[in-house]
Amino acid sequence: MTFVKLLPFFAAGWVFLVGLYGLVTSRNLVHAVGCLAVAQSSTYLLLLGVGYRSGGTAPVFGDTTTHQPVVDPVVQALTLTDIVVGATVTALLLGLVIQTRKRHGTVDPDELTGLRG
């Protein structure tokens, strides 16, 4: 029973480790950026899991009464920030991958061994 009550958090931890595994074994920088996005998305699961209230609806009172139990809006706001920052980081990293491909002619991290001045 306790395990079921903690399952969303374990799922977040599992997604995080799967993303890291992908990063470590990646043979392509575009794939690596995708893996980083997977690892980061574990934080969405964790945050939304922390904020869930049994029987709660979305913290939006457009159509409901203000006495309705709702889930935690603070972690939802944090998740939104998380997604925005994640998207910008992905964009910048993909830009770096394009530059790497232009300057070194490869996107395989194992082939990027030499230091160049």
Place this chain on the structure above:
Amino acid sequence: MSARLRVRLFLGAAAVVAAALVWAITGLPRFGTAVHPYGSRAVAAAIRQHTANAVSSVNFDQRALDTLGEESILYAAVLGAIVLLRRLGGERRETPRPGKVLPTTRLLGATLAPVTILTGVYIIAHGALTPGGGFQGGVVLATGLHLAYVAVDYRVLERVRPLALLEAAEATAAGAFAALGLAGLAAGRAYLENVLPLGTFGQLSSSGLVAVLNAAVGVEVASGVTVLLAQFLEQAVELAEPEESQ
């Protein structure tokens, strides 16, 4: 380091991290707990501020200063992408040839583009009332513009996407967020404090500063995402590799 050794090293480290995670997770409040001290206070504050969407209230009223940082990150990232993806010496600019588009794709795109753009504007405008807001609506708006590329062709996208104007709009909207915070100071209150009239709960004109900041962020995200994608599209569609490396 060989690939096998690297995986072994990772598995060892991952086992330690997994053990630490299990230890930390078992100390967390149970999933679905009824006790949310921050959430309850944030919801109460949102209702007090006449903002039906409590998430928008947290983002644009209670913690608007954090969102100022967030949109600055977005602005900096777009700037960084423009610098990173500039044209290198030796790269030639090619005129992209129009590709073949299925008539059904064209019809679907032409039908959906106005609907998508209207949806984006709706989501930004109702950011304080219903799920959504400036960030979400901005992305929908930018997607609507790029339907022109998917459904027709790159040259049409260039025509519906005035880049110089969008760059200026992005900078203006990012600056407007920071400037709107001064309204609080002018009223003798804190920076970014919600000092505008709060209106009737649930009405489009309610929530005071939240709706205005939502609009500023919506413009910034829509133009920022379009400018960002333009850099990547230019790399993919317009630039050819330098002669010597071919």
